[in-house]
Amino acid sequence: MTTSKRTRVPRAKAQEIILNAAEELFYQEGIHAVSVDAIVERAGLNKMSVYRQFSSKSDLILAYMQKKQTVFWQEWEQSMAKHPDQPREQLIQFFADLAAKASSPEFRGCCFINVSIEFPDTAHPVRELVCTHQKRISDAFLERTTALGAANPCELAYTLMLLMEGTYADSQTYGTDSAAIRMVPTIVEKLLDASPRE
Amino acid sequence: MTTSKRTRVPRAKAQEIILNAAEELFYQEGIHAVSVDAIVERAGLNKMSVYRQFSSKSDLILAYMQKKQTVFWQEWEQSMAKHPDQPREQLIQFFADLAAKASSPEFRGCCFINVSIEFPDTAHPVRELVCTHQKRISDAFLERTTALGAANPCELAYTLMLLMEGTYADSQTYGTDSAAIRMVPTIVEKLLDASPRE
DNA sequence: TCAGAATGTTACTGGTTAGTAACAAACGTA
DNA sequence: TACGTTTGTTACTAACCAGTAACATTCTGA
Numbered sequence: 342m343t344t345s346k347r348t349r350v351p352r353a354k355a356q357e358i359i360l361n362a363a364e365e366l367f368y369q370e371g372i373h374a375v376s377v378d379a380i381v382e383r384a385g386l387n388k389m390s391v392y393r394q395f396s397s398k399s400d401l402i403l404a405y406m407q408k409k410q411t412v413f414w415q416e417w418e419q420s421m422a423k424h425p426d427q428p429r430e431q432l433i434q435f436f437a438d439l440a441a442k443a444s445s446p447e448f449r450g451c452c453f454i455n456v457s458i459e460f461p462d463t464a465h466p467v468r469e470l471v472c473t474h475q476k477r478i479s480d481a482f483l484e485r486t487t488a489l490g491a492a493n494p495c496e497l498a499y500t501l502m503l504l505m506e507g508t509y510a511d512s513q514t515y516g517t518d519s520a521a522i523r524m525v526p527t528i529v530e531k532l533l534d535a536s537p538r539e
Numbered sequence: 540m541t542t543s544k545r546t547r548v549p550r551a552k553a554q555e556i557i558l559n560a561a562e563e564l565f566y567q568e569g570i571h572a573v574s575v576d577a578i579v580e581r582a583g584l585n586k587m588s589v590y591r592q593f594s595s596k597s598d599l600i601l602a603y604m605q606k607k608q609t610v611f612w613q614e615w616e617q618s619m620a621k622h623p624d625q626p627r628e629q630l631i632q633f634f635a636d637l638a639a640k641a642s643s644p645e646f647r648g649c650c651f652i653n654v655s656i657e658f659p660d661t662a663h664p665v666r667e668l669v670c671t672h673q674k675r676i677s678d679a680f681l682e683r684t685t686a687l688g689a690a691n692p693c694e695l696a697y698t699l700m701l702l703m704e705g706t707y708a709d710s711q712t713y714g715t716d717s718a719a720i721r722m723v724p725t726i727v728e729k730l731l732d733a734s735p736r737e
Numbered sequence: 738t739c740a741g742a743a744t745g746t747t748a749c750t751g752g753t754t755a756g757t758a759a760c761a762a763a764c765g766t767a
Numbered sequence: 768t769a770c771g772t773t774t775g776t777t778a779c780t781a782a783c784c785a786g787t788a789a790c791a792t793t794c795t796g797a
Contacts, residue, residue: 349763349774370659373571376754387775388756398755449659457711458653461568475712499719500726503705510704513655514673521697528698535733547744547793574784585745586786596785 350386356394358384363405368449372402372459399466402456406470409452413474417481428485429533432501437526439505443512444522451509478502492537504529548584554592556582561603566647570600570657597664600654604668607650611672615679626683627731630699635724637703641710642720649707676700690735702727 350358362384366375377398381388395401420438424430442448449455453471460467482501486494504525511521548556560582564573575596579586593599618636622628640646647653651669658665680699684692702723709719 352773355774371571371657373569373657374659377756378754389775392756393774450656451708454708454711455656458648458656459569459571461572461647463714471712495718496722496726499722500702502719503702503709503723503726504698505705506708507701507703507705510649510652510708511701513652514669516661520693521700524694524697525701528694528701532730550743553744575786576784587745590786591744 350390352394355386355390358386359391359394359401360404360408363401364408367402367405368409368452368455369447372456377401403466403470406452406456406467410470410474428488432482432485432533433526433530436504436508436529439508440522440525443508443519444517446517448512448516450513451506454506454509475502478505489533490538492539497533497536500532501529504532548588550592553584553588556584557589557592557599558602558606561599562606565600565603566607566650566653567645570654575599601664601668604650604654604665608668608672626686630680630683630731631724631728634702634706634727637706638720638723641706641717642715644715646710646714648711649704652704652707673700676703687731688736690737695731695734698730699727702730 359380363375363380366380366383377388377391380401381391384391391401395404416438417435420435421431423434453474456467457471462468463472479498479502482498483494486497486501489497491497508522508525511519515521557578561573561578564578564581575586575589578599579589582589589599593602614636615633618633619629621632651672654665655669660666661670677696677700680696681692684695684699687695689695706720706723709717713719
């Protein structure tokens with residue numbers, strides 16, 4: 342009989358592995374539907390390794406959301422960087438990139454909206470995170486509709502918010518096959534060009 | 540000691556009471572978050588009364604969704620009936636009524652999108668229900684954008700879909716206080732009037 | 738009045754969940 | 768080497784969950 346050494350994973354590495362496992366499962370299957378044991382199994386680690394890094398499942402959920410938030414803004418910056426100082430092109434690009442992502446089979450919509458639905462209590466910490474996140478997006482839109490010289494930048498920014506959230510929602514029901522999502526970049530382009538300037 | 544007669548509730552009435560209780564709880568708190576026991580308690584009935592009417596929780600979920608679908612189309616017809624044969628006014632009215640509902644504190648978004656998020660498996664029966672429901676709305680929009688004489692009725696209908704779904708999603712994060720939702724009827728009105736005719 | 742059906746009540750099963758205690762093995766460092 | 772720390776492993780608790788069995792009570796109709 343072979344007496345195999347136990348493989349040991351250091352603190353920092355374990356945290357990363359657990360968060361990655363949690364991210365995949367939470368996003369794909371929903372938070373309530375995923376047990377800590379499932380995360381442990383996917384991570385290939387031990388249950389205690391989880392509870393030594395995160396004090397509770399809630400803690401892990403919050404860390405997951407924070408990670409998602411970071412990733413969102415990284416991707417946002419990538420989209421923006423394709424057309425520096427060109428708000429019209431930046432906005433269209435954002436929706437083009439969103440549509441591309443939404444057409445991927447592993448896409449499961451907006452994790453911020455998803456978590457809002459799973460946690461109806463608006464006082465819950467994750468809900469506050471979602472709220473500030475959405476507000477930040479709204480501001481980023483407004484910044485650009487203003488730069489565009491739109492006569493009603495606020496209304497235009499809100500319209501973009503609705504279109505974005507609609508795109509996320511639509512991907513849930515139609516998945517890869519959404520005609521609406523395919524049209525979104527065009528819709529936004531026409532919307533921007535049709536909206537009156539001051 | 541008073542020997543009180545047990546109150547007996549007949550089959551049909553029990554079914555209604557249970558469905559109402561389930562509807563409130565499922566919609567307000569999410570399906571996974573609500574136990575059969577919670578429904579039993581809210582209904583003021585007995586657990587066996589539930590399982591004599593519905594073979595399983597899944598059965599109850601399906602009945603809940605079917606009820607919601609019926610209610611949606613009743614409300615839809617009410618909105619449409621306000622402006623017979625006037626597609627422009629009908630569409631604007633629909634969004635005005637939606638915005639009004641979305642501003643109510645007990646509003647918890649679109650139960651069809653919500654259930655999609657809670658049940659990621661697209662093969663699940665409730666998901667098929669959601670899919671046909673969304674398709675029906677999309678068709679109803681298309682019917683009216685076509686009647687409107689829009690040059691691209693399909694694109695316009697999809698835009699309305701996205702705005703509708705966006706409105707539902709936005710209500711989740713901002714609740715009663717959503718500026719975007721307040722603007723939605725105006726946004727739709729301008730969109731319809733600005734879209735080119737053939 | 739009596740028999741069968743419908744409903745109420747209690748108590749239970751087997752499974753799952755979040756979280757923990759206790760100890761064993763490996764590591765790092767003095 | 769030797770000791771304290773970190774990590775792995777096992778086994779457990781207490782709560783919750785969907786669903787059922789068995790029996791008690793009430794109703795209905797012949």
